[in-house]
Amino acid sequence: MEIPTLVKLHQDLGEKGLSILAVSTDKSAKMLKEFVERRELPYTVLHDSKNEASKSYSVKGIPRTFLINKEGIVVKSWLGWSGKEEEAEIRKELVKLLR
Numbered sequence: 001m002e003i004p005t006l007v008k009l010h011q012d013l014g015e016k017g018l019s020i021l022a023v024s025t026d027k028s029a030k031m032l033k034e035f036v037e038r039r040e041l042p043y044t045v046l047h048d049s050k051n052e053a054s055k056s057y058s059v060k061g062i063p064r065t066f067l068i069n070k071e072g073i074v075v076k077s078w079l080g081w082s083g084k085e086e087e088a089e090i091r092k093e094l095v096k097l098l099r
Contacts, residue, residue, distance in 0.1 A: 002063055002081045003039060009090070010043050016098045017070075021046065023053045025062075067093050 010020050020043035026032045029047050036045050048054065057066060057074075067076040067090065076093055078086055 001083075002065070002086075003041070005087045005090075007042060009087075009094070013094055013098060014042075018094060018098060020044070023048050025049065025051050025054060065090070067097070069097055 006020055006022070009018060014020075022041070022043060022045040024032050024045055025048050026035075027049050029049070032045065032047050046053070053059075057064070061079055063079075063081050065078045065081075065086075066074050069075050075097070078090070
């Protein structure tokens, strides 16, 4: 449900320095590749079938969204997806970081 928002954020803010990196914990790399191609995702999607990234970031549920600044520090995170409210909050935080 959050993918359309991520695509739009990429389109709107990619030239201003936003990088979106998605991490999938699906077991099948083939199915993930097909999904990414079918959805025509314009951002990078990593395959993490061993849940290494999830463990590193203490992910307990999905979707989980992290806002990471240019220094690599997590400045905010969201669990789940609350739609327009979350999109507005993410945009607000991104505007601050991309100045």
